[in-house]
Amino acid sequence: MKTLNDLPSNSRSAAAERLNAHLAGALDLALCVKQAHWNIRGAGFIALHEMLDGLRASLDGEIDTIAERIAQLGFPAHGTLQAIQQTTSFDPYPLEEVDISKHLAALAQRYAALGGAVRRDIANLDEMGDPASADILTGTARVLDKGLWFLEAHLSPA
Ligand SMILES: [Fe+2]
Numbered sequence: 791m792k793t794l795n796d797l798p799s800n801s802r803s804a805a806a807e808r809l810n811a812h813l814a815g816a817l818d819l820a821l822c823v824k825q826a827h828w829n830i831r832g833a834g835f836i837a838l839h840e841m842l843d844g845l846r847a848s849l850d851g852e853i854d855t856i857a858e859r860i861a862q863l864g865f866p867a868h869g870t871l872q873a874i875q876q877t878t879s880f881d882p883y884p885l886e887e888v889d890i891s892k893h894l895a896a897l898a899q900r901y902a903a904l905g906g907a908v909r910r911d912i913a914n915l916d917e918m919g920d921p922a923s924a925d926i927l928t929g930t931a932r933v934l935d936k937g938l939w940f941l942e943a944h945l946s947p948a
Contacts, residue, residue, distance in 0.1 A: 793864040797920060805920040806865035808911050812930065813856045813867060814877035815904045820849045822883045822900060826893040838890060838944065845897075845937045852930045859926050879903070891945065898941040905934035 795802065827842035857867035868877065880900055887893060909931045915924035 791864040791866075793862075795862065795864065797863070799864075801919040802863040803865065804918050805915055805923045806860045806863045808915060809856050809860045809863075809923060809926075810865075810868045810873075811877055812904070812908050812911065812927065813853065813860065813869065814874045815879065815907065816849055816853045816856065816930070817869060817874045818878040818880050819897075819900050819904055820846055820853060822880070822897060823849065825883055825885075826897055829888050830890045830893050831888040832890045834890060834944075838894070841940060841944075845940065848933045848937065852933050855926055856930065859923055863920075863923070879907075894941050894945050898938055898945060901934050901938040901941060905931055905938060908934060 793802075797805075823842050823846045827839055827846065830838055830842075857869055860867040868874075880903070883896065884892070887896070908927050912924050912927045912931065915921070915927060
């Protein structure tokens with residue numbers, strides 16, 4: 791799409807491709823968080839049920855920021871279920887699981903994986919000449935690291 795943004799077109803397209811990859815991961819993770827929010831059972835239910843809504847809200851903020859950045863770069867944000875499925879690197883989330891610890895472990899593994907992938911692309915986007923997108927991913931990494939901390943603090947006292 792046309793834009794007067796003066797970033798070189800190859801920088802814009804490379805950045806949009808990386809951002810779309812992380813958009814798919816974050817959308818997948820957002821769905822997993824709600825899957826846990828709805829289905830966990832056991833002691834500590836209400837604290838975790840409510841904590842998971844907070845994690846989802848934080849993810850939703852990042853998702854919107856990333857998608858709108860892709861549009862600002864002159865490319866379509868790929869936010870459909872089919873696009874997520876083609877792009878996400880996560881394994882399918884367990885549908886029948888209700889155990890709180892298993893949900894927390896499944897979410898922690900995904901927060902860590904996406905956090906690492908996002909963090910590795912911060913420097914890449916800087917090198918592509920798009921520090922504003924790198925800054926967005928820096929914020930996303932911060933949100934993912936905080937979510938991982940919340941999950942791990944519930945999973946293990948040490
Ligand atoms: Fe709810």
